[in-house]
Each structure stands twice: as C-alpha cells, then as structure tokens.
Amino acid sequence: MPAHRFTSLGPLTGRLRVPGDKSISHRSIMFGALAVGETRVSGLLEGEDVMATAEAMRKMGASIEKHGDEWRIHGVGVGSLLEPESPLDMGNSGTSTRLLMGLVASHGITAQFVGDASLSKRPMGRVIDPLSTMGAHFEASEGGTLPLTMRGALPAVPITYRLPVASAQVKSAILLAGLNTPGVTTVIEPVPTRDHSERMLRGFGAELEVEEVDGERVIRICGEADLKPQNVVVPGDPSSAAFFIVAALITEGSDLIIENVGLNPTRAGLIQVLRDMGGQIEELDRREVGGEPVADLRVRHSALTGIEVDPAVAPSMIDEFPVLFVAAALANGTTTTSGLDELRVKESDRLSAMAAALTLAGARVEERGDGLIIHGTGGAPLPGTSGEPVTTHLDHRIAMSMAVAGLASRDGVEVDDTSPIQTSFPNFMDLLSEASA
Numbered sequence: 001m002p003a004h005r006f007t008s009l010g011p012l013t014g015r016l017r018v019p020g021d022k023s024i025s026h027r028s029i030m031f032g033a034l035a036v037g038e039t040r041v042s043g044l045l046e047g048e049d050v051m052a053t054a055e056a057m058r059k060m061g062a063s064i065e066k067h068g069d070e071w072r073i074h075g076v077g078v079g080s081l082l083e084p085e086s087p088l089d090m091g092n093s094g095t096s097t098r099l100l101m102g103l104v105a106s107h108g109i110t111a112q113f114v115g116d117a118s119l120s121k122r123p124m125g126r127v128i129d130p131l132s133t134m135g136a137h138f139e140a141s142e143g144g145t146l147p148l149t150m151r152g153a154l155p156a157v158p159i160t161y162r163l164p165v166a167s168a169q170v171k172s173a174i175l176l177a178g179l180n181t182p183g184v185t186t187v188i189e190p191v192p193t194r195d196h197s198e199r200m201l202r203g204f205g206a207e208l209e210v211e212e213v214d215g216e217r218v219i220r221i222c223g224e225a226d227l228k229p230q231n232v233v234v235p236g237d238p239s240s241a242a243f244f245i246v247a248a249l250i251t252e253g254s255d256l257i258i259e260n261v262g263l264n265p266t267r268a269g270l271i272q273v274l275r276d277m278g279g280q281i282e283e284l285d286r287r288e289v290g291g292e293p294v295a296d297l298r299v300r301h302s303a304l305t306g307i308e309v310d311p312a313v314a315p316s317m318i319d320e321f322p323v324l325f326v327a328a329a330l331a332n333g334t335t336t337t338s339g340l341d342e343l344r345v346k347e348s349d350r351l352s353a354m355a356a357a358l359t360l361a362g363a364r365v366e367e368r369g370d371g372l373i374i375h376g377t378g379g380a381p382l383p384g385t386s387g388e389p390v391t392t393h394l395d396h397r398i399a400m401s402m403a404v405a406g407l408a409s410r411d412g413v414e415v416d417d418t419s420p421i422q423t424s425f426p427n428f429m430d431l432l433s434e435a436s437a
C-alpha cells in the first residue's frame, strides 16, 4: 500500500495527453474478441481494469497481443466463446464484470467471476435480474455479489427491459447478451447514459437501432449478430482529463493544454458544470476520432463560484463528482449536489469517502443522503492533512481527487494508498510532475 503526500507543485503548464478512454478500451477488446478476423486497436488504455477484460477474453478463446503501439485481437465469433477453465478475475473492475456477465448469459458456458474487496461489495443484482429473465442461471454470494458462478442460456430469450437505474453497464450487459440471442432484444433508457456500446456495436456491424419515444431512448439489437473486425482508435479519457482540468483551474498561474480529450455529450457534463462555476475551459480543434467527438482543452486558473448542480447532469459526469467536490472545496460560496445515490455503489461509497477525505484535509462538507454540500474556501488553500492520511477504499478516483486537493493545500494531503490509480491511469503521477515542472 504505497502512501503518498501530495503537495503544491506550482502552476500546471505546457501540453499533455491522458491515456485512452476506459469505457471504449474495454469495449474494443470485447467486440474485437467476438469478431471473426483481426481487430486493431490504437490508444488502448493499458490500466489494470482493461487488462482484466483482456485476460478474461483470452480465457474464453480470443487471442489478444500487443505489437508496437497497437493491440491486435483475433476474435472467436459471436456464439463461439469457450468455457473458461479457471475463474475470471475481474480485479477492481465493475465494467468488465457486468459487461462480461452479459456476454456469458447467451453462451452455453459456465463461468465464475471473482474480484477484489471493493468489487466484491458491489451490487450485481442489477444485471442478474434482467439476464435471468433471458434464461441465464446464477449462484451469487449474499446480497447478489461476487464471487458468483453463472451458466449462460442457449438459446437465450430476447427481452424488453426498462432500466430501473441510469446505468450504462446494465444497458450494455443486456445488449451484449442480445448479440447471441435470436430475435430483438430491447433496452429502454428513461435517462440517457454513455452510448459507447451503441456506437461501437454499430461500427462492428451489429444491427442496432436507437429511437427516441416519449422522451425515452429505445435501443434494439438484432441477434444472432455477426461482428466484423475493425480498426479502433481510442480517444483520450475525459474522466482522466478531469483531474488535470480541475488541477489547472484551482492552481494559480496554470495554463494547460490537454490534448485529444473525448467529448461525447453523454460524458462531458463536468466541463459545462465547471464553466458554470466560472472555469475557463476552451475547446481547440474540435474533430472526430474513432467516431467520437474530441478536442484539445486549454484550461486556465480561474476564480470558481459555488453553484447548485442540476441532478439531471449526473449521468453525463457520474465518475467526475469526486474531483468536482475538490473544485467546490476551493470555490467561493456553497456548492450543492443531489440525486447522486449511485455514487454510493461505485468502487467505494464516493459520497462518504469524499466527505471524510475533504473534511480531513480541512474543507467544510455536509453529507446528505444523495449528495454533498460543500462550503468553499474562496480560493484560499485547504489546510491539508496532518497525522492521519485520507482513506481511498481501493478507489482510484478518490486517490486522484485527493491528489488534486493536495496541490491546492498549505501542508499537503497524504493519501493512504495510491496503488488503485493503476486501474485507470497508470501514468498519472508522471504526468502530474511533468505538467508542474
């Protein structure tokens, strides 16, 4: 458990590039592993979560190798996944677990899913319910958690399912099960969530249509599908860029360009919220990479003002709240957030973990059932931690958010365990020292 004290490093300047998008990286491996022929992926995020997906797909028959800067995947074809001979170790990754449960659900194979202490607490009932209706059989640990053994159904039965929680993982699990299910599987999304599965499945040649009906998104996938190998270029991850965006906004003298940031509207909520708080974030050279909108972002130190965050934006920035709370702690006035119950079931309970961590660093935070209320310093540095370090609870985003808080602190912020950063952003520490050199 490497602890680390993050202290103020001076202005963030120059240009940097964050690693590839985690959601798109997972999907490029999974879909490549289902296409017959060779899929090539560049810009893949080589974090532990994505490597867990790659290892699981290898165990189910795909060949996945790195050649130079490019990953090459030889898939087995939809319907031809092999039964894994040993448990699929999902590490810390909820996305790998839930999406792969979807894939297994419509293959006639048995698979066991295991994970670390954080993942083993997270609810899987949200995918077990719809996938059971499609015919899959589950034996889960108490409360519908890992370790879990499942047997897929062959053939699985197509369903129409209205998502009870706004979750791209649940949506994607059902769509992936639908790939090998004869007939039309339908998912209804009352609130839109990230749409990478839809965009990429279409790109890989699946028959998938999206229609808006009475304000809801209706997504239909036709099985059994044939996926065609693709060349995928993965754009930079906006959720990783978020740490550098906030770091530059709250550090005096900063003027930083973050290149190649994915700006899919279902992911870009944080940028608008920070602009509403007074953040100077400019988009340069808007373009398309791998079917996704991207731009270079120029971010300058800004005086931020607290706001009331509209809960409707939550799905488009669901992973960015921990670092938004840090921005709020340095703003002038009060920031109120609500409608964030989902944050309690991420890699950690992010409402209570961030309330505890920011309080320890000297911020004024009130924890509510579904959000935090944060009274900012008006730009003055946070006191920082002395004595006890903040606890990351095996959550990469708590570790990186509190690293950013350390940059804007008088005495520094000590984080108890930086190892979870490897799950999504292996070169975070290097980029941080480069940008402030």
Ligand code: S3P
Binding pocket: 022, 023, 024, 095, 166, 167, 168, 169, 170, 172, 194, 318, 319, 342
């Ligand atoms: C993800 C969906 C989100 C997000 C996670 C990645 C995905 O989870 O928090 O980091 O790639 O589909 P939920 O679907 O649970 O909201």
